[in-house]
Structure formats: structure tokens, C-alpha cells
Amino acid sequence: MKYTILTLFPDLIRPWTEESIVQKAIQKGLIEVDIRDIRAYSEDKHKTVDDTPYGGGAGMVMRVDVVVRALEAAGPADERILLSPAGAPFTQRMAEELARKSHLVLLCGRYEGIDARVEHFVTREVSIGDYVLMGGELGALVILEATARLIPGVIKEAESHQQDSFSTGLLDYPHYTRPPEFRGQSVPEILTSGHHAKIAEWRRKQALKRTKERRPDLLEKAELTAKDLVWLEEEST
Numbered sequence: 001m002k003y004t005i006l007t008l009f010p011d012l013i014r015p016w017t018e019e020s021i022v023q024k025a026i027q028k029g030l031i032e033v034d035i036r037d038i039r040a041y042s043e044d045k046h047k048t049v050d051d052t053p054y055g056g057g058a059g060m061v062m063r064v065d066v067v068v069r070a071l072e073a074a075g076p077a078d079e080r081i082l083l084s085p086a087g088a089p090f091t092q093r094m095a096e097e098l099a100r101k102s103h104l105v106l107l108c109g110r111y112e113g114i115d116a117r118v119e120h121f122v123t124r125e126v127s128i129g130d131y132v133l134m135g136g137e138l139g140a141l142v143i144l145e146a147t148a149r150l151i152p153g154v155i156k157e158a159e160s161h162q163q164d165s166f167s168t169g170l171l172d173y174p175h176y177t178r179p180p181e182f183r184g185q186s187v188p189e190i191l192t193s194g195h196h197a198k199i200a201e202w203r204r205k206q207a208l209k210r211t212k213e214r215r216p217d218l219l220e221k222a223e224l225t226a227k228d229l230v231w232l233e234e235e236s237t
């Protein structure tokens with residue numbers, strides 16, 4: 001997978017690619033991250049990338065000609081994605097879809113926005129949540145993180161099973177490690193019992209309970225078995 005990130009702040013993106021799992025994935029040749037400064041595509045002597053809005057008002061708007069030159073220079077892509085609060089909500093399902101592509105271009109806007117005509121040069125607009133950021137850079141990194149970890153070989157096999165449990169649409173079950181007791185809180189006894197089937201059942205029930213308590217909206221779309229539905233009716237879940 002190749003990611004091309006178009007930004008006015010390449011220095012904000014670069015450290016993410018020079019550390020951690022993303023860096024290891026690059027070293028292994030599993031992903032490539034090409035960070036490009038949108039300013040390099042400005043053609044005037046002051047390297048201007050924005051201008052005042054037609055119709056008046058506060059703030060500046062990124063110029064369509066500069067942004068489209070940057071998009072076209074990125075070359076052929078499966079998706080050209082504009083990060084924007086007005087985009088379609090980013091979900092695990094969308095991450096799974098995008099992780100199967102070969103080249104994603106992630107376009108980060110800044111200032112008050114980008115000239116609306118850019119819409120015709122992107123394949124989709126994506127939002128990472130209902131809040132307004134100062135630019136699309138964090139959104140681009142969120143898409144990079146969420147998709148790269150789904151590419152085979154990027155994370156350990158053991159960890160990818162856990163991701164499967166999220167893709168069933170439930171919150172994860174609670175995890176514990178040593179010490180067995182910490183300031184009055186003990187590890188649930190079942191986890192030290194060695195009964196693997198019982199542990200799997202307990203974890204599933206915990207995932208259902210947590211989802212019901214914290215994100216009941218997720219239960220509507222979750223893949224639930226007949227057993228799950230019975231457990232959800234129980235007082236304890």
C-alpha cells in the first residue's frame with residue numbers, strides 16, 4: 001500500500017512515520033508513505049496557497065489550482081480522500097475497505113477550508129468525528145493507522161485476532177495482567193482457572209455487557225448469535 005499525504009505541514013506528519021509500528025511496516029516494505037508539501041505546487045513568487053473568500057467573511061480559503069496540481073502530481077490513485085468535518089464518518093468498515101487498496105492520497109486542508117471546486121477532484125470526503133480540527137493532518141494519520149494495521153504482516157498475528165473481535169461490532173472485553181491483586185482489585189478468577197472454553201464465554205459476555213452499557217447504539221448493527229441474544233436478556237449482562 002502506498003499512502004501519499006498532501007499537507008502544508010509535512011513536519012507534523014513525518015515523526016509518525018519515523019517511530020513505532022508504522023516505521024517497521026515501511027522498513028518491511030509493506031507500506032510506503034510519501035509526504036508532500038502542498039506549498040511546492042504554488043506557482044507564484046510568494047508561494048501562496050490561500051486567498052480571501054469570495055463573498056467576504058473571515059479567514060482564508062485554500063486555492064483550487066494549487067491543491068489540484070498537488071493531487072494530479074500524486075499520480076494515479078485508488079482513492080483521493082479529503083479530510084473534512086463535512087465528510088462521511090470514518091468507521092472500521094471503511095478502514096477495512098481502504099486497506100484493500102494500493103494507493104491512497106490523503107488531502108489535508110487547513111485554514112477555514114478548501115475551495116469547494118476541489119470536490120470534483122477527490123473520490124471521497126471523510127470525517128474522523130464530529131468536531132472541528134485546525135487541519136486534516138490528524139485525520140490523515142488516523143486513516144493511516146487504522147488501515148495499515150489491517151495489512152497482513154504489519155501487526156503480530158495475535159493482535160489481529162483482537163481486531164476481528166472489533167469488526168464483529170462489539171467493544172473489546174477487559175484485559176488483565178500481573179499483579180493478580182492491585183489496591184483491592186483482583187483479577188477475575190475465571191481468567192486464572194485454565195478453562196479455555198469458560199474464559200472465551202466470559203469474555204464474550206463481558207464484550208456484550210460493556211457494549212450494552214457504554215455503546216448501546218453498536219448493538220443494533222453487531223453480528224450477534226442466538227446465544228448472544230439470550231445472554232443480553234440475562235440480568236447480569
Ligand code: JCQ
Nearest residue numbers: 084085109127128129133135136
Ligand atoms: C476531519 N473531523 C474533523 C477543518 C475545514 C477541508 O476543509 C476543512 C478541513 C478541516 C480539517 O478536518 C477536520 C476534521 N474530520 O477538522 C476545516
